[in-house]
Amino acid sequence: MTDFQSLGLSDGLLSAVADNGYDAPTPIQQKAIPLILAGRDLMGLAQTGTGKTAAFGLPLIDRLLAENEKAGPKGTRALILAPTRELVNQIAKNLISFLKHTPLRVASVVGGVSINGQIKRLGKGTDILVATPGRLLDLVDRRAVDLGSASYLVLDEADQMLDLGFIHALRRIAGLVSDDRQTLLFSATMPKQINELARSYLTDPERVEVSPAGKTADKITQSVHFMDRTKKSDFLVEQLQAKPDGISLVFCRTKHGAERLMRKLSQSGIAAGSIHGNKSQNQRDRAIRDLREGRINVLVATDVAARGIDIPGVSHVYNFELPEVAEAYVHRIGRTARAGAEGDAIALCAPEEIGLFRQIEKLIGIEIDVAGGEIPPMSAAAGRAKRGGGNRGGKPGGKKPFHKQSSSGDNDNKSQARRPRRRRQGGRRDAA
Incomplete structure (x- = not known):
């Protein structure tokens, strides 16, 4: 498959793809889009910069349009989780660029900004919600969002979410989303914990891989x-x-x-x-x-x-x-x-x-x-x-245990996932 027309996307979405200057699908898009359109759960291994957002975003939008439904108050039809504010904002921006001529709405929620405005926006319901795990759980605790209506769950950069200590948050969130859902997991690396996560949350998933872990761009x-x-x-x-x-x-x-x-x-x-x-x-x-x-x-x-x-x-x-x-x-x-x-x-x-x-x-x-x-x-x-015997280095090329804080020393995503049910004021569950 060398063009978007052959991937099975609808004519309306193909026009949006062309408007965004996409000429040919990337390898991850070629492999993932037909499987997602077919309703399969998917585990995708691909580095950043390979076009993953369009790989899951385009078929997700296509399926939502075909269903022709509307999200209820505080509800969402699709939930996308990402580890950092910047990635959430980038995903939302890319999705919005595909939705110019559709009735679908995208909302994003991250820490570091006022939670009150987010509560107000979510009150009307949204078709696609893109969120960091910590802020999303803050909103769940405040009963500002209902995840039970979400029939699609996307975990993007799942390995980084585990690095940042979000494993317990992911477990809680997955339990709030409809059991009758399509789940997509994308990760740049595939350590043991990711396979365990996939077995827990995905049903008979297809696995696609477009570049080996650790491969750097040729240029x-x-x-x-x-x-x-x-x-x-x-x-x-x-x-x-x-x-x-x-x-x-x-x-x-x-x-x-x-x-x-x-x-x-x-x-x-x-x-x-x-x-x-x-x-x-x-x-x-x-x-x-x-x-x-x-x-x-x-x-x-x-x-x-x-x-x-x-x-x-x-x-x-x-x-x-x-x-x-x-x-x-x-x-x-x-x-x-x-x-x-x-x-x-x-x-x-x-x-x-x-x-x-x-x-x-x-x-x-x-x-x-x-x-x-x-x-x-x-x-x-x-x-x-x-x-791998130092206090912070870990095994060669390996990850910190998934229940630990990231070893970057940055604390940019201070997860409160260890105590997911504790309600905190001010919406500062994570700094992402």
Whole structure:
């Protein structure tokens, strides 16, 4: 199948696809759309940037239109869960672009903004609800939304939701959605916990896979500079000043580190912004908008930006600090070389990070080019990280246990899933 017409979508939706400039379906769209239209539960393995939103969004919209029903007050016909505010907003934006000439409505709910406005919007009912798990449970506890009418459940970036401690929230939410439902699960990686989740919530699912876990885009040029961590910030300033016309994302492990680095760049005359868990949703949206519109050309971020942010024209991704979960490296550098473009991914590796660096190379299956410095001897701490014996590193290429908080150190999605029935005021169940 090489065109959308052959996938079985309705004529009206094909017009919306054409209006959005989609010429040919991506591999995940080719495989997933016919199965979803046929009503099958689906487990999809695909990296970010492969067109997953359209892969589940287009057939979902088509089925909702064919049913020609209306959501009741506080109800929803389809529920899409995603781990971060940015990913929820991106999914909702993409879906809305397909619905211009239809009566279907999309609503999104995330933490970090007023819950009262969300309660008001949900009171009228919506056809498709896109949400972060924590804020959704806040709304459920306030009886602002009824999930019992949802006949479609989509779990997007399921592996990250497990990393962020949402397993108990997912279990509770799945129990509130209609048993007679179609369930779609998409994940960039497929660890043991994802298979367990699929067995619990999917019925006789089809499995589609379009790229092996850890595969990076072919048009990304990857390199690494080895240096002492105290020299990283000065080196980064030099790199960015030498590329004044480039658009760069810089990844740090912690929100405090990201903010400190952003101030250092700004003091050096570089137009930079930051997004992390200490920023409000409005601040995060503003920073992304500033990058898109050219008011800044560098965005410093924690892993909250590793998935779900699609900024055209990102030329460079800098791993200022290597992630402690190797798969996060793939998602980080996937912010460049999108839509057929080329990009550079540059890692800055300190001696204490050599174990993390080896985990990344093992995952992606290649040796990253050394652009500067020499590979340092592995320290004891790095050795423990490589062997999975450190306090934070985990097994090589592996995940933190699914009931733990993400090891990113960012706390951008503070899950309250451990106590899902406790009601909290102010709607701050998660920071996502």
